[in-house]
Amino acid sequence: MSTLDAPVTALKGVGEALAIKLGRLSIERVSDLLFHLPLRYQDRTRLTPMGTLRAGQEAVIEGEVTANDVVKGRRRSLLVRLRDASGIVSLRFFHFAPAQQQQLHVGARVRAFGEARAGATGLELYHPEYSLMGHGPGGAETPIDEHFTPIYPTTEGLNQPRLRALVQQALGLLESEPEALPEVLPDALRRRFGLMGLHVSLALLHQPPPDADIDQLGAGQHPATRRLALEELLAHRLSLREVRQRIQQDGAPLLSAGRGLQARFLAQLPFALTGAQQRVLEEIVLDLARPAPMLRLVQGDVGSGKTVVAAMAALAALESHCQAAIMAPTEILAEQHYRSFQAWFEPLGVEVAWLAGKLKGKARLDAKAAIADGRARMVVGTHALFQGDVHFQRLGLAIIDEQHRFGVHQRLALREKGEAGGLTPHQLIMTATPIPRTLAMSAYADLDVSLIDELPPGRTPVKTVVVSDERRPEVVQRIERACGEGRQAYWVCTLIEESEALQCQAAEVTCEELTEALPELAIGLVHGRMKAAEKAAVMAAFKEGEVDLLVATTVIEVGVDVPNASLMVIENPERLGLSQLHQLRGRVGRGSTASFCVLLYPAPLSQSSRQRLGVMRETSDGFRIAEKDLELRGPGEVLGTRQTGLAQMKIADLERDADLLDSVSALAQALEGDANTAAVLIRRWLGDAAGRYGQV
Numbered sequence: 001m002s003t004l005d006a007p008v009t010a011l012k013g014v015g016e017a018l019a020i021k022l023g024r025l026s027i028e029r030v031s032d033l034l035f036h037l038p039l040r041y042q043d044r045t046r047l048t049p050m051g052t053l054r055a056g057q058e059a060v061i062e063g064e065v066t067a068n069d070v071v072k073g074r075r076r077s078l079l080v081r082l083r084d085a086s087g088i089v090s091l092r093f094f095h096f097a098p099a100q101q102q103q104l105h106v107g108a109r110v111r112a113f114g115e116a117r118a119g120a121t122g123l124e125l126y127h128p129e130y131s132l133m134g135h136g137p138g139g140a141e142t143p144i145d146e147h148f149t150p151i152y153p154t155t156e157g158l159n160q161p162r163l164r165a166l167v168q169q170a171l172g173l174l175e176s177e178p179e180a181l182p183e184v185l186p187d188a189l190r191r192r193f194g195l196m197g198l199h200v201s202l203a204l205l206h207q208p209p210p211d212a213d214i215d216q217l218g219a220g221q222h223p224a225t226r227r228l229a230l231e232e233l234l235a236h237r238l239s240l241r242e243v244r245q246r247i248q249q250d251g252a253p254l255l256s257a258g259r260g261l262q263a264r265f266l267a268q269l270p271f272a273l274t275g276a277q278q279r280v281l282e283e284i285v286l287d288l289a290r291p292a293p294m295l296r297l298v299q300g301d302v303g304s305g306k307t308v309v310a311a312m313a314a315l316a317a318l319e320s321h322c323q324a325a326i327m328a329p330t331e332i333l334a335e336q337h338y339r340s341f342q343a344w345f346e347p348l349g350v351e352v353a354w355l356a357g358k359l360k361g362k363a364r365l366d367a368k369a370a371i372a373d374g375r376a377r378m379v380v381g382t383h384a385l386f387q388g389d390v391h392f393q394r395l396g397l398a399i400i401d402e403q404h405r406f407g408v409h410q411r412l413a414l415r416e417k418g419e420a421g422g423l424t425p426h427q428l429i430m431t432a433t434p435i436p437r438t439l440a441m442s443a444y445a446d447l448d449v450s451l452i453d454e455l456p457p458g459r460t461p462v463k464t465v466v467v468s469d470e471r472r473p474e475v476v477q478r479i480e481r482a483c484g485e486g487r488q489a490y491w492v493c494t495l496i497e498e499s500e501a502l503q504c505q506a507a508e509v510t511c512e513e514l515t516e517a518l519p520e521l522a523i524g525l526v527h528g529r530m531k532a533a534e535k536a537a538v539m540a541a542f543k544e545g546e547v548d549l550l551v552a553t554t555v556i557e558v559g560v561d562v563p564n565a566s567l568m569v570i571e572n573p574e575r576l577g578l579s580q581l582h583q584l585r586g587r588v589g590r591g592s593t594a595s596f597c598v599l600l601y602p603a604p605l606s607q608s609s610r611q612r613l614g615v616m617r618e619t620s621d622g623f624r625i626a627e628k629d630l631e632l633r634g635p636g637e638v639l640g641t642r643q644t645g646l647a648q649m650k651i652a653d654l655e656r657d658a659d660l661l662d663s664v665s666a667l668a669q670a671l672e673g674d675a676n677t678a679a680v681l682i683r684r685w686l687g688d689a690a691g692r693y694g695q696v
Contacts, residue, residue: 041150043149274304
C-alpha cells in the first residue's frame, strides 16, 4: 500500500488525538489532505510599505521596533511600534506573555502579517502573525513567501499552520510517489475537454503562484478547481450508473399492460386522463414489459394526477399475478393513499393492506400475514414496509412517493423485498417537488425521468399575496368572510428554530387566538405531537366540511385534498424553502373556486427573503420555483438533508458547476465499458460510500 493510501497517522506528528480532529473534517487517509481544498487565500508574496497601507487591507509589513509598551486601558495590551522608510504602524496584542515583550524589544527587526484597522495610534494590526528577521553577520534574511497562503476549512483545536504543514507533507509524498495517485482520465479525453493535469491542479490549488488570479481561485472558477469538480461529478455519475447496471442485471417480472383491470378502473373515474398522464403511462407500460427492472422518476406539479398514474401502473402488476406496494414518507400521506386505493381497488375485487409504525398487535400481524400469503395484492405504507419482518409473496412493483424524503439507500432497500422470488421489482418513484435539471442529472442519474406537465381541467390558479404581520386583523376578517360564504381555510404555523415542541406550542396558541377572534367558526388543530388517531379525526372532519378553519403545522404539506378549501394563510413564510411553500400552496386551488394564498411575514424582511417571497407571488410554475430555490439555498436543502451521498461533495458545487454537467455526461459516455477507470474514480471520490451505494 502506498503512503497516500495509508491512514493519516502514517504522517509525522499525527497521533490518535490529531487523527480524531482530522476525522471531523473527513480526512482519514493521507490522500484526503490533497482533496481538502482551501476556502480562500492570503497574499503574503510581497512586502507593503507602511506608508501605503489602508484600513481593511491584509498585508505583510516589515520594520524596526521603535517602542514597546504595556498599555493600560479598558483592556491591558502590549503595543509595539514598527517603522520602515515610509511610515509607522502599531502591532497590538491583548493576550501576551512576558517573553513576547522581551522578544519584540526596541531595535528588533520584525515581519508581520495581518489586517490593518484604524486604532487609537493610527493604523494597527491586532494579533498579527509575526517572525523575527535574521540580521547582522551571518544572519540570513528570511525569504518572502513564493505562493499565496491557503486558508483551509478547519475544526476546533486544529490551527492553520498545523493543517498547512500536513498538506505540505502529503504534497511531498505525491511528488515522490506520483503513481500512487494515477491520472486515470486518458490524455485524448483530457485534450478534448481542455482539462489540466490532476497533479498540476492539486499543486496549484494548495500553493498558487503569485501570478495566479486570486479572485478566480476564491470563486472556484479556476481551471484547476474546475478539473477536480468535473472529476468528482463524474465519479458520482459513474457510481449511480453502476448501481443502475447492477439492478438491471437482475431479472424483473414481465408485467402485461393490464388492460382489463385498467379499463374497469378508468370507467369508474369521474374524469378522463390528461394527455400528459397518458404519455407518462405509455412510457411506464413499455418499461414494465421489459425483463429488466424499471427505474423511473415521475415528476409532476402539485395536483397533476401522479397517484392515478401510479394506480394504473399497479393494476398492470396485479393483472400479471404480482403484488404492488406504495410507500409514503408520512403517516398522513400514507393514510390518504390507503383511502384512495381502497376506494378505487376494492370495487375491482382487489384487497388493499395498510402498514405503518402505529399499527400494533393483532392488526399488524394480520396485515403482515395477508402481505406474506398474497391475499393483499396492493400494499400501502410508510417506512414500516421495509422492516425485516415484512415479507411479500411476489412483489412486482414498488412505488415510492416524495422520493426526496428518503435517501438513495432507503428507496433501493425496498427492492430487496421482491428478491425472495428471484426477481427484482420494478421501481416507480414520484415527486411533486420539481427537481431542477442540474439535480436530476446528478442526484438521479440512475433513473429515467418522466414529466406530467399538465394540470387537470377545472383547476384554478392560486393568487398569492405577500402581507406584513401588521395587517393580521385584515387577514382574520378575510377568513371570516370566506368561511361565511361556505368555503374553508388553512392557517399554517411554520417551524420555530427547528423545535417541534415550540412549533406545536405556537400552533396551539394561534388556534386559541383565532378561536377567540372568530367565535362563530368551527376551528380544528393538527400538529406533529398529536396522536395519529386524533390527527386523522380532525383531518376527516375538515374534509367532511365540519371544520371551517384548520390551524396546522407543516404536517399538511403533502397530500391533503380538500377541494372546498380556497384560502391559505402561511405565517413566517421566510422560514421555509420555496419548494416547501409551493407544496403547501398546492393544498388550495383544488376546486373550481378562485383561491388565495396569503404569505404573512414579520416586518422588516431581509433582502433575500423579500426576493424569495417575490418569486412565490410571480409564478406558480414548480420548475421555475425549484430552479430559484436551488440558486438561493443550495442542493442539500432542496433535496432534503436525507438525500445521502449527494450534498456531501468535497469540491464540486452543483449550483456553481452546473455548466459542467453536459461534459460529465459526455465523459461518462466515453468511459462506457471501461470498468477499471470507473472503479478507480469511484474509490477516489466516494471512498467507502461507494461500497455502501453498491450494496443498496
